[in-house]
Amino acid sequence: MDKYRNMLRKRIHSILSTWQQQQTVTGEELYRFYHNIKGTAGTIGMHDVQHIAERELEVYVNQKEEAFSREDWQPIMNDLLFFFEDAVEKEDESTKEDFSEDLPLVLIVDDDIEFGSFLKDKLENNGYQALLALSGKKGIDLFYDMSPRLILLDYLLPDVDGMEVLKQILKKSMREFIPVIMLSAYGSEDRRNRALELGAMDFIDKPLIGEGLLPLINNRMRFQHRIISSIMNDELTGVYNRRFLMQEIKRSVSRLERKSIAPFSIVLCDLDYFKKVNDTYGHSIGDKVLRAFATSFKDVARSEDIISRYGGEEFVLLLPNTSASDALKVTNRWRDVLESRPVTTESGDITIRFSAGVREVREVTHHEEILKEADFALYAAKAQGRNKSLIYDEELMMEVANSPIHIIVVDDDEVVGAVFAEHFKQKKQIANREVIFHSYITGESFLEADWYEENGYYFLLLDGMLPDLDGVEILQRVRATYPKDKILISMLTARSEEEEIERALNLGADDYMVKPFRIKELGARIEGLVERVYTR
Missing domain, CATH: 3.30.70.270 (Reverse transcriptase/Diguanylate cyclase domain)
Incomplete structure (x- = not known):
């Protein structure tokens, strides 16, 4: 199938090269293009490409007479090409670590034809497609027309300086994570620093020694693939991000x-x-x-x-x-x-x-x-x-949105209830909801009261020591009877033993507050809990 995938890749690049020279592309051309891509891609197992083509067919089916500028069709085409590349890579990765079946495109920009041809042959014998541009202007044109996966760029060129070429391709190469490796027969420290500072990923001196360039290119390709995947896919689940x-x-x-x-x-x-x-x-x-x-x-x-x-x-x-x-x-x-x-x-x-x-x-x-x-x-x-x-x-x-927040204090100390009542009377709203305050001085009076409403949300502050019932017993009854999602419970006590705290939390308390307290601090703590739980 790889033979046909590469044929499809070349056909797409050929069509894009033609369209890049036109002011506009008609809806009819775009419709025919996606129609052909859909059939071919589906047949040879490139289903990501097939799905994009299916989606775009719906866009152009009723707009065949209209003319579309590059700004209209280029973003979708970039998506298609990414998925095209990615589909091949994923299949290849299951069998090989290198890119020998994928044939990603490398652009060589170098006016030395012997050196450029040597690199081209070397790359093509090791699983890459390669294009050779003998001038900076030609290199810029091929970069925008052919969208290579990596660029080998000579520092000195006859028409446009290599640094100027880098400046002209930098925005697209950075946006699409296309590595640029600069080459120079005179690799001074100043040249190296200028190139790296501007945006080149690597700077390599000529002549090239041994086989060092191929492992570097393979490494940069894998790095590029990981970055692009991380941009579009969630690492943990594999779905889009x-x-x-x-x-x-x-x-x-x-x-x-x-x-x-x-x-x-x-x-x-x-x-x-x-x-x-x-x-x-x-x-x-x-x-x-x-x-x-x-x-x-x-x-x-x-x-x-x-x-x-x-x-x-x-x-x-x-x-x-x-x-x-x-x-x-x-x-x-x-x-x-x-x-x-x-x-x-x-x-x-x-x-x-x-x-x-x-x-x-x-x-x-x-x-x-x-x-x-x-x-x-x-x-x-x-x-x-x-x-x-x-x-x-x-x-x-x-x-x-109109469901109120009920703040309920169950404490036999009436002063505590009065202090909270005054605080929340001034507050009026928490989490953009109306605040309704209630207080009870015994556990039985609270449990016997008709305090629960289906459309309400609740924050219960239970004293650990009451004259009739233990606060923990009230906690257990509430948790056994009412929905947990709508009721936050905090225990309030003068005791701070770790065993008491652990017992209350294990039985369903959401928080634990120790007397004595400052009402503003405790009020802020209650409001913070309510905000976190009852708002998103």
């Missing part, structure tokens, strides 16, 4: 503005109780869970669907041509897959569950606003018990 996601959302919104694609949906997913997985099983098992979650998406995804790791245990789906209701169905099918495939560990199986917020995009919206609203829906899903997906809806979100 946040940077790639942001580019794709912006691109989708831009196409939506040109009315070249149908509405799409963004789904922000968060693994439920993932911190407990790390705390219980360790971070290595936590990593295993993240990988299992990410890779399982392929069982419900279409070829054009994208999954990216957004950060920590959060992932984002970009689902083209998908309504919010259809996106909801995708997440439900995904849950079925996860339920049927628990992660096996020595300590038992872990069933992965997640909450999700869905935001359908039908009109031009800033990418940060899209993600913010998906995050709002995700927050609502967690507030309603987790392991579910909710669609962003302003009415629902308003209801969630």
Whole structure:
């Protein structure tokens, strides 16, 4: 298959070379190009290229009469070429460490034809394609037309100085991580420093001794591949990363503005109780869970669907041509897959569950606003018990946003209750929510009160020593009766024994505060806990 892949590579470069000389390219040309690429790439197993071509066909199918400038089509072409290169590299890496099957392109810019030809033959006999430019101007043209993977650039050239060539290609080479190795028969310290300072990756003296150049080129190629992979892929899970996601959302919104694609949906997913997985099983098992979650998406995804790791245990789906209701169905099918495939560990199986917020995009919206609203829906899903997906809806979100925070103090010292009441009366809001304060002087009066409401969020401050019930007993009853997600509990006591602290935390307390205290400091601590837990 490699023969046909390289033929396809050459055909793409040939077409691009022609287009680079034109002011515009018609939609008809772009449509035919992607049509041919789709068929060939799919046939020879280059599915990343096939998927890009399928996506671009949808863009140009109704715009065949329009003319497109280089700014319109070049960014997508760069993506295609990257995936083209990457698909070959990944297959080759499974069998060989070098690039002998991949044939990446090296551009040699040197006016010494004998030396240049020697290098060209050397490279082509060791798994590379090579182009030779005998002048600086020709080298610049080939660099922009052919997009080489690495450049060997002579310091002295007959028309344009090698440093000037470096300046003219620097922006693109830095952006695309294309290594530039400068060569010179007179490698003075000043020349070396100037070249490296400007942006060359290496500076090598002529004549070249032994076989040192090839290992260096192989090393730089591998380094380039790792950098590009790290830019586009999450190292742990192998799916796309946040940077790639942001580019794709912006691109989708831009196409939506040109009315070249149908509405799409963004789904922000968060693994439920993932911190407990790390705390219980360790971070290595936590990593295993993240990988299992990410890779399982392929069982419900279409070829054009994208999954990216957004950060920590959060992932984002970009689902083209998908309504919010259809996106909801995708997440439900995904849950079925996860339920049927628990992660096996020595300590038992872990069933992965997640909450999700869905935001359908039908009109031009800033990418940060899209993600913010998906995050709002995700927050609502967690507030309603987790392991579910909710669609962003302003009415629902308003209801969630208006849920109050109840601060409840259970302490037989009425002065403590009065001090807290005064503090939170002045505060009025925490985490952009209304604060409602309650106090009780006995445990029984608190437990018998009708204090819990479904739409509320709570912070309980329980005194460890009460006249009727021990504060820890109240803690146990609350944890056994009410949802943990909506209730934060902190113990308040004059005792500071480690055993007491450990017992309370093991039974479900979120924090432990020791008397005496300063109300402003304690109030700030409570507010900080509420902010972290009840806001995203």
